Amino acid sequence: MRDNDGDPLLLGQRVVAILETGLRTATYKLATLMALIDHSIENVPANPDDVLDIPIPALAHRVLEIYWLQVRPFEGQILSQKTGAPNATIPNAARRLRAEAQVGTSRVPIDVAISRVPQAYERVIDEISLCLAGEPLRRLQRFGGSAESDPFLYDDAFLQKPSSSAKRVRGYSIELKPGVAHGLARLAGLLKPALEIMWVDDVRRMNRFLHAEVPDVAGHLFGRERAALERVREPFKDAFGPHCFYCSTHLPTGNPIDHVLPWSLVGIDGLANLVLACARCNGDKSNALPAVPIIDQLLDRDPGVLEQIASEIGWPTQRDRVVAAAVGIYRMQPAGVPTWSGYKQTTRLDIAFPPSWE
Numbered sequence: 001m002r003d004n005d006g007d008p009l010l011l012g013q014r015v016v017a018i019l020e021t022g023l024r025t026a027t028y029k030l031a032t033l034m035a036l037i038d039h040s041i042e043n044v045p046a047n048p049d050d051v052l053d054i055p056i057p058a059l060a061h062r063v064l065e066i067y068w069l070q071v072r073p074f075e076g077q078i079l080s081q082k083t084g085a086p087n088a089t090i091p092n093a094a095r096r097l098r099a100e101a102q103v104g105t106s107r108v109p110i111d112v113a114i115s116r117v118p119q120a121y122e123r124v125i126d127e128i129s130l131c132l133a134g135e136p137l138r139r140l141q142r143f144g145g146s147a148e149s150d151p152f153l154y155d156d157a158f159l160q161k162p163s164s165s166a167k168r169v170r171g172y173s174i175e176l177k178p179g180v181a182h183g184l185a186r187l188a189g190l191l192k193p194a195l196e197i198m199w200v201d202d203v204r205r206m207n208r209f210l211h212a213e214v215p216d217v218a219g220h221l222f223g224r225e226r227a228a229l230e231r232v233r234e235p236f237k238d239a240f241g242p243h244c245f246y247c248s249t250h251l252p253t254g255n256p257i258d259h260v261l262p263w264s265l266v267g268i269d270g271l272a273n274l275v276l277a278c279a280r281c282n283g284d285k286s287n288a289l290p291a292v293p294i295i296d297q298l299l300d301r302d303p304g305v306l307e308q309i310a311s312e313i314g315w316p317t318q319r320d321r322v323v324a325a326a327v328g329i330y331r332m333q334p335a336g337v338p339t340w341s342g343y344k345q346t347t348r349l350d351i352a353f354p355p356s357w358e
């Protein structure tokens with residue numbers, strides 16, 4: 001018997017309910033849930049009823065990756081992510097890693113920091129793992145002010161005795177209950193935007209200087225600024241030609257860089273997920289899921305060429321992640337769902353599993 005009766009809608013309602021009850025004093029619960037969703041998409045089990053084991057350090061990595069962009073100063077100020085505590089543990093750890101890796105305030109993916117300062121990264125993962133095991137994971141499944149946990153996502157009994165040993169926590173994992181990983185991955189397109197809205201509200205509440213007229217908080221927190229990807233434009237034009245990936249039109253200078261797997265869904269900035277696009281295709285595609293032949297074409301690009309660019313500009317390809325996320329996303333879609341297949345064109349999804357992507 002599955003706890004959520006195999007019903008993704010029920011699962012989604014319960015997830016939203018744990019966030020809507022009670023005042024959130026930190027963004028950690030939101031981060032933990034987002035990390036659970038992200039991990040589920042890239043590791044979705046073949047059988048919908050299967051459990052999914054998530055080592056706590058792997059979850060800590062996902063949480064760190066979310067805060068990685070958020071901790072950059074906004075309008076010259078550090079955003080608080082916890083009521084009355086500008087230096088909360090997790091954002092602070094992310095800021096320290098940025099400083100040690102000397103990446104400044106750039107949007108460079110976290111992989112760059114991992115390769116530059118691997119030991120600092122391991123320390124930060126230990127610290128975040130301890131923090132997650134101590135609070136957000138232990139309390140996530142309590143509704144409102146309830147002292148009782150209602151473990152519908154994972155069994156949290158072993159977390160109820162907090163550990164202060166990073167070494168022990170390194171060995172911990174949580175096991176998502178049957179159907180949960182599948183359900184979270186399937187609901188990602190609905191849940192993630194809802195979590196983002198709650199997150200922006202919380203950050204506004206926790207940072208009084210963010211008045212209504214202050215510009216794009218959501219864009220800052222969730223990395224929607226376009227300019228940040230500009231450094232891949234010229235190398236891509238040299239390698240693949242100055243043409244739109246989707247419609248082959250000749251590109252002017254300053255054309256958009258597009259995330260093929262939507263950024264809003266999987267947040268992968270690696271070269272393997274990026275293409276040059278014309279403004280027309282880029283605007284029309286927006287956050288839509290691309291048609292399967294577009295993914296075929298994306299993954300057909302020579303990995304060696306991408307690796308070459310990666311080493312020249314110091315930006316990872318993340319090709320394995322793109323493949324894993326694509327498999328996860330498309331496995332979740334019901335047959336016949338509309339996908340974007342070009343400017344003002346829609347194709348009903350038709351995909352055979354396993355797909356030929358590798």
Ligand SMILES: [Zn+2]
Nearest residue numbers: 244247278281
């Ligand atoms: Zn185009």
